[in-house]
Amino acid sequence: MDLQNAWSVASKDFEIFKRRKGVLYATIAFPLGIALGFPGVLVAIESVAGPGTISASVAPFLNAFSFWYVIGAASLPTGIASYSIVGEKVQKSLEPLLATPMTDSEILLGKSIASFVPPIAAIWASSVVFMVLMDLITHAGLGYLYYPNWSFGVILLVLAPLASILSIELTVILSARANDVRSVQQFTGVMFFPFLIIYVMTEIGVIQLTTINLLIMSGIFLVIDLLLFYLSTKTFKREEILTRWK
Amino acid sequence: MIDAENLTRKFGDLTAVDNLTLHVNEGEIFGFLGPNGAGKTTTVRMLACLISKTSGTAKIGDYEIGNRADQQKIRRIIGLVPDNVGLYEELTAYKNLDFYGRYYKVDEAKRRERIEYFLKLLGLWEKRDLAAGTFSKGMKQKLAIARALIHDPQLLFMDEPTANLDPEASKTVRDFILDLKKEKKTIFLNTHNLDEAQRICDRIAILNTKLMALGTPAELERSISGRKTVVQLESVNDAIVSAARRVGMGNVEAVEGNKLMIGVDNPEKDNPDILNAIFAAGGRIQFVTEASSTLEDVYLKLVRSQ
Numbered sequence: 001m002d003l004q005n006a007w008s009v010a011s012k013d014f015e016i017f018k019r020r021k022g023v024l025y026a027t028i029a030f031p032l033g034i035a036l037g038f039p040g041v042l043v044a045i046e047s048v049a050g051p052g053t054i055s056a057s058v059a060p061f062l063n064a065f066s067f068w069y070v071i072g073a074a075s076l077p078t079g080i081a082s083y084s085i086v087g088e089k090v091q092k093s094l095e096p097l098l099a100t101p102m103t104d105s106e107i108l109l110g111k112s113i114a115s116f117v118p119p120i121a122a123i124w125a126s127s128v129v130f131m132v133l134m135d136l137i138t139h140a141g142l143g144y145l146y147y148p149n150w151s152f153g154v155i156l157l158v159l160a161p162l163a164s165i166l167s168i169e170l171t172v173i174l175s176a177r178a179n180d181v182r183s184v185q186q187f188t189g190v191m192f193f194p195f196l197i198i199y200v201m202t203e204i205g206v207i208q209l210t211t212i213n214l215l216i217m218s219g220i221f222l223v224i225d226l227l228l229f230y231l232s233t234k235t236f237k238r239e240e241i242l243t244r245w246k
Numbered sequence: 247m248i249d250a251e252n253l254t255r256k257f258g259d260l261t262a263v264d265n266l267t268l269h270v271n272e273g274e275i276f277g278f279l280g281p282n283g284a285g286k287t288t289t290v291r292m293l294a295c296l297i298s299k300t301s302g303t304a305k306i307g308d309y310e311i312g313n314r315a316d317q318q319k320i321r322r323i324i325g326l327v328p329d330n331v332g333l334y335e336e337l338t339a340y341k342n343l344d345f346y347g348r349y350y351k352v353d354e355a356k357r358r359e360r361i362e363y364f365l366k367l368l369g370l371w372e373k374r375d376l377a378a379g380t381f382s383k384g385m386k387q388k389l390a391i392a393r394a395l396i397h398d399p400q401l402l403f404m405d406e407p408t409a410n411l412d413p414e415a416s417k418t419v420r421d422f423i424l425d426l427k428k429e430k431k432t433i434f435l436n437t438h439n440l441d442e443a444q445r446i447c448d449r450i451a452i453l454n455t456k457l458m459a460l461g462t463p464a465e466l467e468r469s470i471s472g473r474k475t476v477v478q479l480e481s482v483n484d485a486i487v488s489a490a491r492r493v494g495m496g497n498v499e500a501v502e503g504n505k506l507m508i509g510v511d512n513p514e515k516d517n518p519d520i521l522n523a524i525f526a527a528g529g530r531i532q533f534v535t536e537a538s539s540t541l542e543d544v545y546l547k548l549v550r551s552q
Contacts, residue, residue, distance in 0.1 A: 004351075005349070008345065008348040008349055009349075011345070011348075012334065012337075012345045015337060015341060015345075016334060016336050016337065019336040019337075020336070091332060091333075091334070091335060092328070092330035092331070092332040093332035093333065093334055094332070095296070095326070095328045095330075095332055096326055096328060096332050096346075096390075096393065096394070097332075097349070098296055099294050099296060099321060099324070099325075099326040099328075100321060100346070100349040100350060101318045101321040101322050101349075101350065101351075102349055103318075238296050238297065239296075239297050239298055242291060242296055242297055243257065243297055
């Protein structure tokens with residue numbers, strides 16, 4: 001596999017992504033909303049109830065709230081990936097691309113990189129803002145810096161990328177059966193719910209987001225990713241795209 | 247440049263291309279005609295290594311389609327202009343070509359040079375920084391042709407390159423195709439436009455799942471009804487018709503008013519004798535012309551005969 005070819009495909013998709021303002025803003029807005037939203041709510045409450053009233057007891061919720069970054073990582077790439085694959089299918093630009101000397105794997109990797117990098121970059125960037133703000137707010141009440149910690153490290157560096165890859169591979173598979181970008185996004189939107197259920201279970205204490213539990217969850221995601229990777233490479237083949245894709 | 251032998255593609259029970267055998271010479275413009283669903287696009291896709299063949303063999307240059315090791319090499323020496331231009335509408339004309347140059351690993355300096363060359367040649371240089379989505383159909387078609395040529399391919403597959411274009415844009419594209427021939431490029435032209443095929447193609451194949459006919463436009467026109475000499479006389483009588491028949495080389499096929507329609511195998515050799523015989527029988531000749539079937543007649547007859 002020639003990584004330069006994959007990068008050329010990704011570069012083109014980045015270029016288009018920059019011009020699709022709706023997708024661009026959505027990719028930035030969601031992580032930024034998480035980074036500013038929760039700290040903002042805490043500040044608002046403490047401004048009424050008095051400084052330090054909530055921040056001292058907020059630690060368990062903070063851990064569960066971190067899971068929103070996994071939800072973001074799973075949902076944000078679908079916007080880019082669906083445009084990148086179904087969008088090209090609708091624009092009829094896949095055939096000339098497939099006529100180039102690049103292999104199916106290089107094209108698929110390029111499109112995956114293009115769908116993976118912007119959301120993960122946005123999530124990582126916003127997580128820095130989130131950590132700094134939460135530490136500023138909670139340090140006085142907790143007496144120590146809550147962030148960074150191992151659990152959040154696993155969420156950001158392992159679980160979020162694996163969730164992102166999962167959603168990209170699912171989009172590739174669904175793209176073979178979809179005729180427009182919106183229908184793919186609606187299908188992949190369903191993916192949001194299992195993650196939301198996990199989040200609710202963490203908030204009500206059914207699942208503890210300990211480092212060990214997060215690593216187990218990562219292992220499960222990895223297995224699903226490998227399975228979906230196999231299916232997506234079977235789906236993303238020239239012959240399949242030109243003769244069987246709708 | 248292309249050698250296909252018994253090339254066949256089936257989709258389940260449906261045979262899209264059936265035992266196609268053809269040879270396309272280097273540097274020629276080869277027209278590929280056929281009705282919708284005749285297998286033209288499937289043929290191009292097989293030859294461009296986009297889909298596999300069911301059976302048969304085909305070579306592009308020295309490389310064999312279906313051979314895994316040769317596929318990338320074939321794609322390097324061919325260019326494809328699909329029926330839907332498939333440009334990146336959000337990107338500028340320049341970027342569209344630049345990315346394709348990168349896909350084919352054309353180095354940056356060469357890429358810049360070729361992009362400028364094609365955009366200037368096709369009258370798009372001033373619009374290089376505009377999004378392709380803002381272009382007219384003709385401009386998009388030109389840009390798609392430039393994209394297919396960015397890596398300097400030896401063989402260019404074009405699928406309906408002038409469909410939906412206005413007459414002026416069609417002429418620009420046709421002239422450009424003829425310019426490519428001067429550069430010794432081989433052009434494989436899928437088209438429904440018989441007039442266009444007749445005007446610019448060196449040879450034409452008519453496909454309707456199977457190969458129905460193959461030859462130069464003139465050969466195809468003659469293939470259906472042979473060559474005919476039309477002699478217009480001041481008046482026609484039985485003696486003149488008999489005289490024309492007696493010559494033996496010609497076959498008087500029809501008498502329409504004062505016109506004799508005479509089928510001849512070799513008009514250059516036979517016409518003087520036929521005309522002498524008519525003259526000797528008292529015929530006063532006004533005009534002598536050659537009549538043959540049009541490519542449209544040939545096409546319709548072949549396609550309807552199946």
